Amino acid sequence: MSHPELILLFLLAAVIGVPLFRRLKLSPVLAYLAVGLILGPSAFNLVGDTETLLKFSELGIIMMLFVLGLELSPSRVIQLKSAIFVLGTGQLVLTTLVFTGVGMAFHLSWQTALVIGAALSLSSTAFAVQLLKEHGLITSKQGQDSFAILLFQDMAVVPLLLLLAALSPGGGETHLAPWYLIIGALAGVALFARFGLARLMEAVVASKVREVLTAMTLLLVLGSAWLMEELGLSAGMGAFLAGTLLANSSYRHQLHADIEPFKGLLLGLFFMAIGMTLKLELLWTAPRDVLVALLIFLLVKVLVLWPLARLWGHNWLKALQLAVLLSEGGEFAFVMASQAGLNGLITERQHELLVMVVGLSMVLTPWFFGLVKKLCGKVTQTEDAPRPAPSDKPRVIVAGFGRFGQIVGRVLAAYRIPFIALDKNATHVSLVRKYGAEVFLGDATEYDLLDQARAHEANILVVAVDDKRDSMAIVALCKARFPNLKLLVRAIDRLHAIELKQQGINKVFRETFSAGLQATHATLMELGVPESEVLDIIKKFREHDEALLESAVEHLDDEQARIRLIRASRNQLAKLLREDAEL
Template structure:
């Protein structure tokens, strides 16, 4: 089928048919994408061609994913994980490469080919592993953080492997070789830009209040960082990840994450589709023995190394096996490295094709093996996990109990009390100048539009118990309240009302905890005024309490008539009469008490 739109329609259709089916069967979305790619690719119905071109474009999904992962890792958190990063990552990479190199050497390949294949297959798939961790809610667990540390080290290891291949082929480093010195200079420049330039630039963009411009800025930031690293012969994912880490403490983090997330999801799905399209299953018929042997070696030897590492850290056997399977597949960088090895005449085209298929098949096997272990080896409910492995402290804002929307004069009071009680919360505001001012006083507040459902998800409202809705804009307040009511029904809303009419509308939306911003201070003023006029304090308190009860009851009665001016006037008149009678009784009681 020719034409961009026709092929895009076919890819979307295949995804919509197979993805829900595979998820319904409990096989996960990744296998669904792979199956859809095979079905529409050259070996399926042949509806879409150019799988390699699609794969190259869809690698941007991996880049965007690494940027989002970087946003969740502030530099201080990354530094705190340095032992896990170097210890686990280096151990896995070195021992996996050695075992795979030895295995292929014993199969009759020469030493240079064996080293190239071993180092390439020692890499795992960042896209597959992170996606599986996200789908199973394990990215924040100890196992998830250990897996990500290994993946991050592997991304760094791509650089020396790229340098190693020309040496193994007996060639001199060419123009495409990584420029390490220039790369270090570029990373230093990115660090300085992240510290002194990015936040002011994003703040200026935010003041324009143009959502499309902010989205374009976010994409430009990620793709620009990735393109710079690629130009220097380094990993695009490394550049995107560093950019994310540099912005992890930015007040615009939540907004950036919200803007990038849809593009990441679409492109990452396209990446998995392209993997399926490029799987040349005909090689299974011609070289089935070799491919089966290579696949078993890859999964078995890497899994063995990972199991040993996990057991040495004291993990339970079931978690150890799951960890070994999780990272046992080949990685997406293998396609790039194998292509370069073929270009350098280090590997012939037949062997490179077989290894490419082995990597793709290993990706397909990973979720199936994990599902098989889950079925055959159910998790024991009664056995408590090791605290040092499963319950490490997360960042304080990982699961906020409260989300404060609007950190102006009203929201700040709640925030200060929560800080004093050490209750984790996420604060959002849409005024860049206000955010800068509040951050100078040590407040953790992020830029974001609270009327966007995706932003509320990213802010952690799904795990929160309370939303303090304290934004100035009445329309934004009502829209946010409606979103929360529809999508987060278990979250209690404590809402600020600018006036009585705003309170009517909030109550009509089902918000029970409505605080009229000037009501309490006005009642206090009335009580103090009465006391200055000689009314006893106890009487003043009773009068003000009676007024409050009457006014709040009247407000609730008027909600259903809020659009009927005649009924509002009538209920107000009745309320004034009742109030006058009530206060007159209070005055009579005061005289009696005085006598």
């Protein structure tokens, strides 16, 4: 199959397969695996060079490790430190040891058993978090502890990959650069992230060319991966390290938003390549082996996690749910299995069986979890939901922190009302930090950035951007994707205000209107007009102008009708004021 045909098939799989599997409440990972299975040797055998495809698609793993590094901000780790380093460590170590013991009982070498045990000890973050969201448990103690375990597993991925390399035959014959070069390179990356990156990003953002910012993000990921590989270390470790160093940066969310589409597509390609390596005939040539391996796998995961969760303070019902929730295999089991096969640590048969078991566990776990939850009864979140600090859930998001948004932010900060600021200007971002508020550098017209800013949890979005097109794009996006948000929108001019009204936005604030009325008030007072009369004039003009604005909504597309309406309105206002003056 030619490369264009392969690309077309992959895109077709993403566009058709993923929505279909989501409708069936199954993970997109399973969609890619299924498509790979169909295209691979087990079915139609449409793709010849699976190994080359697999090698290229490992770029998705590099980007995934970079994103994992970005998410490991110190504040997040500190918040869940006890659960991460006690519960997470206990789960990973105990599960790996039990699987290693089981493997050795089946006459595997300790190296092979350890690698398989480590691969199977990991769970799928994507699967587990989605299940928690679907069942309304994401903010419960159960959800927080599950997330802490998954976070520790993510942190352990790079050490596990290094362990795999060390255990492989000839693993001691590494091509590491001299130690001083490695230390110097790591120090250089750290210094660049601390002092150089901000200036470079400011220059890139100032260019206002979005493609350059995306290119900059890819350069950071692939450049760090290349550097570590040149030093004899893992390319994935380089990407993970780069992400970790940038985890506390103001640009973290923009980097995440830029890399996410590439990561998602390349990971999809990786899972499709894994699906091509699945040996479907195992289900009928060796059904007993598959069934026994799957049963042992699920039982070990549940029987290790269940008592651990009980010791951590969960009752036995919730502990069982947590154990079942994390009983599936993880995406990195495929990565470790692939690497172990290439390094000669596991045989082709063992690799096929491992991949098959992990894939089946992904299919079965959502159903098992739903069944266990139904049998145990509905678990209310009110009993064990942690009470987050006010800053954990933003009440207000301010999109655009220029002269308009800063006024809103200053008042919110003064009254200690938590808010998140979004802005494309690095200077504005620096200013927000003085208020102690959370700030995301990026374009608020993008869904990814609003999602990262937890727009689904906020109450109000103040659209304070100074670009009319961006303002309308944010409004349209929020109405479609975040209907929970109450929108308060800055209008650049009168026509913009009319367009916003036409979109159903009731809270529209014309930036020059109030200031103009204040100036009018001061002018009339200086001329000696009594204050009561001035206030009445201002009130009538405001009401009249607001009514005119509402009327103009119907004539937005008819310029002549709009002009006639304005002329008639002016005559009406003049007549009204004259009548008042004659009283």
